[in-house]
Amino acid sequence: MKIVTAIDSFKGSMTSIEAGNAFSDGFHRVFPDARIIVRPLADGGEGTVEALTNGMNGHLEHVTVSGPFGQPVDCAYGLIQDSMTAVIEMSGAAGITLVPAEDLNPLKATTYGVGEVIADAIKKGCRRFIIGIGGSATNDGGAGMLQALGFGLLDDDGREIPRGAEGLEKLAVITTDQVIPELSECTFRIACDVTNPLCGSNGCSSVFGPQKGAGPEDIEKMDRWLARYAKIARTLHPDADPEFPGTGAAGGMGFAFRTFLPAKLESGIQIVLEETRLESYLNDADLIITGEGRLDCQTAMGKVPVGVARLAKAHGKPVIAFAGSVTDDASACIECGIDAYFPIVRGVSTLEEACDSENARKNMAASAEQAARLIKLTLSFSNCR
Numbered sequence: 001m002k003i004v005t006a007i008d009s010f011k012g013s014m015t016s017i018e019a020g021n022a023f024s025d026g027f028h029r030v031f032p033d034a035r036i037i038v039r040p041l042a043d044g045g046e047g048t049v050e051a052l053t054n055g056m057n058g059h060l061e062h063v064t065v066s067g068p069f070g071q072p073v074d075c076a077y078g079l080i081q082d083s084m085t086a087v088i089e090m091s092g093a094a095g096i097t098l099v100p101a102e103d104l105n106p107l108k109a110t111t112y113g114v115g116e117v118i119a120d121a122i123k124k125g126c127r128r129f130i131i132g133i134g135g136s137a138t139n140d141g142g143a144g145m146l147q148a149l150g151f152g153l154l155d156d157d158g159r160e161i162p163r164g165a166e167g168l169e170k171l172a173v174i175t176t177d178q179v180i181p182e183l184s185e186c187t188f189r190i191a192c193d194v195t196n197p198l199c200g201s202n203g204c205s206s207v208f209g210p211q212k213g214a215g216p217e218d219i220e221k222m223d224r225w226l227a228r229y230a231k232i233a234r235t236l237h238p239d240a241d242p243e244f245p246g247t248g249a250a251g252g253m254g255f256a257f258r259t260f261l262p263a264k265l266e267s268g269i270q271i272v273l274e275e276t277r278l279e280s281y282l283n284d285a286d287l288i289i290t291g292e293g294r295l296d297c298q299t300a301m302g303k304v305p306v307g308v309a310r311l312a313k314a315h316g317k318p319v320i321a322f323a324g325s326v327t328d329d330a331s332a333c334i335e336c337g338i339d340a341y342f343p344i345v346r347g348v349s350t351l352e353e354a355c356d357s358e359n360a361r362k363n364m365a366a367s368a369e370q371a372a373r374l375i376k377l378t379l380s381f382s383n384c385r
Contacts, residue, residue, distance in 0.1 A: 001034045003027065004285045006278055008292040008304035009047040010324050013360035016040045016051050022361040023289055023322065026368030030376055039278055041290075043304045044191025044268020045089075045134035052087045052130060053078030055276030063120040065093050065113035066148075068137045069105075070163070073098060075117050085128040086121035090114045090250055091135035094144075096212065099137050104213030106139035106222065110163035111253055115148025122182050130271060132191040133250035133257075137212055139165045139205055139222050141198070141229050142256025150179040151260065165251070168225035174236055183261070190257050191268030193302070196248035198255045199227045204248035212251070226252055233259050269307035279311055287375075288312040288319045295323035295341055300332035309337030322367055324354060342367055 005020035014022065020038030027034060040051035053060060058080035067073035078087035091097065093113030096104070118129065138144070143153050144163050152175035153161050161167035197203050205214065205222040214222065229252075230242040237259050241247070246265040247255035257263035273279070282288065290308040292299065299305055309319045321333065321341040333341060344363040345354050353359060 001031060001287070002285045003034055003036045003287045003289060004039060004278075004281050005036065005289040006039045006041045006308045007290055007322070008041055008043060010293040010355075010360055011046060013293070013324070013355040013357050014364070016042060016047060017054060018357075018361060019291065019364055020289075022364035023368040026365030027372045029369045030372035037281055039276060039281060041276070041278070041304055041308070042268070042272055044132040044193060044271060046091065048132040048191065048268070048272065049076060049078045049087050049089050049092070051272060052275055053080070055272075056080045056085070056087075057082070058085070058087070061120070061124065063117060065116035065120075066110070067098050067113055068094050068109040069099070069103075070110070070112075073113065075113065077117055077121065079121065079124065079126065083128055084126050085130060086118070086126040088114070088117055088121070088129065088131045089135075090131060090133045090253065093117055094138050095135045096137040097135065104137060106137070106164075106209060106212040106214050106251065107166040107218060108164035109138040109140070109212070110144035111136070111138050111140055111142050111251070112144035112148045112163055114253070115145035118145070119148060119180060122180060122186065127182070127186050129186060129188045130191070130275060131188060131257075132268060133253050134191075134193070134268075136250040136253065138253070139209060139212060139214070139251035141165070141168060141226050141252030142250070143168060143171075143229070145253065146174075146256055146260055149183060151176060152178060165222045165225065168229050169221070171225075171229055171232060174232055176236065186262065188257060188261050188263035189271050190254065190263050190265045191271050192246040192249045192254055192265040193268050194249045195245035197244070198230055198242035198247040198252050199223050202248070204250075204252050207248070208251065230255065236260075267302065269302065269304050273307055273311060278308070279315075282312060282315045282317055285317055288317050289322070290319060290338070291322035291341075293324045294327070295321060295325070295330040295333060296327040297329035297332045299330065300336045305338060306333060306336040309333075313337040320371060322364060324360070342371065
């Protein structure tokens with residue numbers, strides 16, 4: 001029996017690999033000879049660097065860069081030697097989790113550190129980039145990142161504008177004469193699963209600004225500054241489109257990538273499935289295992305388990321999903337290719353207890369064992385016939 005696991009991380013409790021290994025431990029209690037292949041998986045957000053680096057036989061690099069407010073932070077990114085590909089999560093340099101809730105301020109938070117990570121990878125020979133842009137603390141339209149890559153974002157006096165969204169108020173011109181030369185040789189796949197435009201009622205300032213610490217007045221100002229930024233960008237790139245779906249991702253970083261760099265905004269799960277070549281492992285598999293921390297109706301809208309299920313169904317493979325919790329509306333996942341799903345929490349517990357790493361691994365292994373026993377029973381009935 002060959003089984004392939006492709007499970008998203010259970011955030012705060014198990015990584016993708018840990019979840020797969022825990023399943024393997026439990027299943028082997030019943031089928032010790034089963035061949036279980038654990039493949040790392042993510043959706044472009046948290047865990048993407050680890051999943052892709054493991055799945056593409058790379059290694060981690062560490063670089064100290066500027067954090068959201070200029071403080072030094074250690075940022076890990078993946079380097080895939082075979083293809084000289086860098087795998088980066090922008091949240092490692094400019095993420096909201098790097099900032100205490102009481103200190104959040106998108107007017108001052110910058111993406112400069114993201115540009116520093118890209119520049120470090122270029123120095124090490126990378127020309128191909130996969131970047132997840134979820135979880136930002138910023139709303140600067142990617143201006144800081146561009147500055148770190150050598151773009152000149154200048155005010156009326158020819159001076160660099162201050163970092164953070166508030167710097168865009170002073171923006172007068174964008175120059176390219178100091179851009180890192182190798183940047184023109186680079187390609188970027190951007191994992192972007194939001195469709196928000198740059199500006200307006202559905203733009204980054206209005207929709208995501210409040211969770212980053214912005215008040216109503218801040219939102220109005222940032223939206224106006226970003227609209228002006230987009231207008232100035234068109235002087236260099238007439239096809240710059242602030243209405244394009246995803247340009248509002250990561251506080252407008254989607255716009256910067258699409259306008260100033262040779263970048264494509266793509267589905268995060270699709271990127272990961274392609275780059276880790278999951279499909280090549282499915283051909284002779286008997287069963288596919290997937291899952292995530294919480295299985296609900298949003299899962300059916302294209303999250304990791306459904307991405308895996310659709311790929312598996314293209315090969316006619318059965319799919320079982322495991323989750324930390326399962327909601328009533330998770331039944332929508334059945335219509336998307338998941339044949340059965342199971343919560344792994346085995347008794348009344350607090351959220352803290354359920355998310356404890358050791359408990360989560362034990363619960364996954366125990367649930368996998370029971371699923372294996374059911375499969376064994378089913379096979380026995382089939383043989384009786």
